[in-house]
Amino acid sequence: MGKLVVSLDGVVIKEVQITKDKTTLGRRPYNDIVIDNLAVSGEHAVLQMVGADVFIEDLNSTNGTYINGKAIKKQLLANNDIVEVGKYKIKYLVEDSADYEKTMILKPGANAPTGFGLPSSFGALSAPASSTVPAVIKVLTGAAAGREVSLTKVVTTVGKPGVQVASITKRPSGYVFAHVEGAQRPSVNGAPLTAESVALRSGDVIELAGTRMQFVQSA
Numbered sequence: 001m002g003k004l005v006v007s008l009d010g011v012v013i014k015e016v017q018i019t020k021d022k023t024t025l026g027r028r029p030y031n032d033i034v035i036d037n038l039a040v041s042g043e044h045a046v047l048q049m050v051g052a053d054v055f056i057e058d059l060n061s062t063n064g065t066y067i068n069g070k071a072i073k074k075q076l077l078a079n080n081d082i083v084e085v086g087k088y089k090i091k092y093l094v095e096d097s098a099d100y101e102k103t104m105i106l107k108p109g110a111n112a113p114t115g116f117g118l119p120s121s122f123g124a125l126s127a128p129a130s131s132t133v134p135a136v137i138k139v140l141t142g143a144a145a146g147r148e149v150s151l152t153k154v155v156t157t158v159g160k161p162g163v164q165v166a167s168i169t170k171r172p173s174g175y176v177f178a179h180v181e182g183a184q185r186p187s188v189n190g191a192p193l194t195a196e197s198v199a200l201r202s203g204d205v206i207e208l209a210g211t212r213m214q215f216v217q218s219a
Contacts, residue, residue: 002054002077004033004047005091013088018054021196023047025085026059039063039086047077050178050197051155051169054092056083074181135175135202135217137168142211151175159186164209166193168200175200175215182209 002018016023016033025033026044035044041061048055057074058065066084067075077083083090137149137158149156151168157180159165164182168175178197179185185193186208188200202217 002049002092002094004083005093006033006035007089007091008087018047018049021049023049025090026061035085035088037086037088040088044085045083050167050180051171051176053077053155053157053167053180055180061085133174133218135200135215137206138214138216140205140212140214144211158208158213160209166206166208168215169197173199175217177204177206177215 004016004018006013006016014033020032023033024031024043024046025035026042027034027036027038027040028042031043041059041063043059044061045056045058045065048057054077055074056065056067056072056077058072063086064071066072067077067081069082069084077092079092079094081092083092135151137151137156139145139147139149149158151170153170155167155169157165157167159180159182164184164186165180166186167178167180169178176197177186177188177193177200179193186206187193188198188204188206190205190207200215200217202215204215206213206215
């Protein structure tokens with residue numbers, strides 16, 4: 001589980017555990033993390049927890065949101081990242097980071113990780129391994145049709161960054177599929193994903209970023 005350490009001029013003001021699917025940050029009192037400073041917008045940013053990952057998205061704030069000195073729109077947080085809003089610095093810390101290491105989104109044109117065999121434009125990423133009933137994703141359409149991706153990691157994220165991205169998280173109870181980014185939601189068995197996440201069953205067909213895949217889990 002992750003937490004945020006909010007500081008101003010090197011003085012820690014508060015610590016916030018990330019326990020909700022969505023955590024809002026801003027100047028208005030109804031935010032989960034309230035920073036009462038004019039440099040901070042009323043609704044400045046939102047943090048979204050997807051499986052073991054935490055994404056932060058700037059909500060078109062006046063002064064922007066920065067991570068490690070670089071302006072961002074939406075980005076996956078990594079352990080020890082420094083988020084800057086106004087004069088405030090918010091350090092992101094991951095507890096049990098050995099079990100829930102962050103994934104890394106591939107940019108279009110980057111090489112796919114060894115073993116994935118997916119086209120670089122499709123993108124694929126993974127986090128550290130854990131043990132549970134094995135499963136694979138079989139690619140049914142597109143240039144990678146016929147390829148299989150073994151879901152050996154805690155979190156596997158697939159899609160086209162900036163277009164449509166989803167994650168498959170391995171939990172003790174099974175695998176969970178969730179929408180991460182993109183205006184259009186992915187579908188499972190022809191039905192658009194309306195909830196935050198859905199449990200996958202062997203044989204389920206996923207359609208994401210124009211590519212159809214099948215989730216297959218060993219007995």
